[in-house]
Amino acid sequence: MKINYSLALVLFLSVLFSCEKNTCTDDCNLITNVLEIDSAKLNRKVLVIGLDGVRSDAMQQNSSPFLHSLSVANEVYYTASHGVELITYSGPNWSSILTGVHYAKHQVDDNSFANPNYCAYPTFFEYIEGVDSTINTASIVNWTPINTHILSSVTDFAPQAAINDLEVYEQAQSLLINAAPLDADLVFLHFDELDAAGHSYGFSLEVPEYAATLNALDGYVENLYHTIEAKRLTGEDWLFMVVSDHGGDGTGHGDASNPYINQTIFFAQHPSLDFKSQHNSNQTDLAPTIIDFLGISSSVFDCKTDGISLLEE
Numbered sequence: 459m460k461i462n463y464s465l466a467l468v469l470f471l472s473v474l475f476s477c478e479k480n481t482c483t484d485d486c487n488l489i490t491n492v493l494e495i496d497s498a499k500l501n502r503k504v505l506v507i508g509l510d511g512v513r514s515d516a517m518q519q520n521s522s523p524f525l526h527s528l529s530v531a532n533e534v535y536y537t538a539s540h541g542v543e544l545i546t547y548s549g550p551n552w553s554s555i556l557t558g559v560h561y562a563k564h565q566v567d568d569n570s571f572a573n574p575n576y577c578a579y580p581t582f583f584e585y586i587e588g589v590d591s592t593i594n595t596a597s598i599v600n601w602t603p604i605n606t607h608i609l610s611s612v613t614d615f616a617p618q619a620a621i622n623d624l625e626v627y628e629q630a631q632s633l634l635i636n637a638a639p640l641d642a643d644l645v646f647l648h649f650d651e652l653d654a655a656g657h658s659y660g661f662s663l664e665v666p667e668y669a670a671t672l673n674a675l676d677g678y679v680e681n682l683y684h685t686i687e688a689k690r691l692t693g694e695d696w697l698f699m700v701v702s703d704h705g706g707d708g709t710g711h712g713d714a715s716n717p718y719i720n721q722t723i724f725f726a727q728h729p730s731l732d733f734k735s736q737h738n739s740n741q742t743d744l745a746p747t748i749i750d751f752l753g754i755s756s757s758v759f760d761c762k763t764d765g766i767s768l769l770e771e
């Protein structure tokens with residue numbers, strides 16, 4: 459009797475598992491994955507700084523002097539017309555940034571994360587952990603759904619407690635400078651207070667609260683950049699990225715036809731690598747660029763992604 463029950467349970471679980479597995483695949487899983495790893499690049503490191511709600515035209519010399527200077531520097535890919543998803547909420551855009559596919563594939567079309575398909579379209583964190591689980595990955599966010607729904611299950615350090623932007627910055631510096639709580643190789647940060655200022659007061663440099671918040675973020679980004687520069691001097695090979703999820707107009711960002719909303723800023727900086735300067739980037743280009751930078755080539759990922767690597771061959 460007991461054995462029969464166990465058998466039934468095993469059968470039930472295997473049926474359940476195989477159903478679950480079906481939702482994890484798309485046509486790209488039908489091809490044999492050709493995985494090539496350049497071990498000389500696998501110890502490279504990446505910092506992605508996410509700034510929620512940056513309206514491109516707000517990034518000016520007086521409002522955000524560091525980001526402005528970075529935008530005109532050599533050794534940087536920069537655009538103020540980075541393409542966002544056709545649904546201009548935060549959830550779809552951070553999902554596209556992290557997975558390298560548009561929302562039609564990852565199926566996050568609002569901020570409820572009701573039915574995401576990260577199973578068929580994993581984040582770059584999951585691909586990279588799958589190649590080498592000794593790579594230390596971390597995500598520190600103000601907007602906690604990113605860790606709760608997307609990253610906590612696949613990264614080594616992804617706290618889910620609510621923290622403000624200053625705490626994101628302080629935890630990031632502790633991570634990068636003191637290797638606490640771990641010596642991170644791949645780091646994602648998310649700052650949310652600019653978007654909050656936009657919703658409360660307006661997404662515009664004319665709005666003092668929005669301008670002041672952008673100025674504070676600019677200081678955090680500058681200090682984090684100097685931290686990365688110091689780590690580069692010790693021989694670590696870092697790719698530095700800054701991206702936003704959408705812009706804003708008035709006190710919202712729901713109108714996907716509005717250019718103040720449907721394009722935003724994106725930076726990729728490295729001291730010696732060249733970027734595809736003629737390509738107009740969008741949210742799906744970050745994941746393939748990061749995977750390429752780490753020397754990973756996966757035919758299944760290449761089949762699934764909607765983006766391209768911005769690194770020149």
Ligand SMILES: [Zn+2]
Pocket residue numbers: 510511547548549653703704
């Ligand atoms: Zn947002």
Ligand SMILES: [Zn+2]
Pocket residue numbers: 511548653654657711
């Ligand atoms: Zn918002």
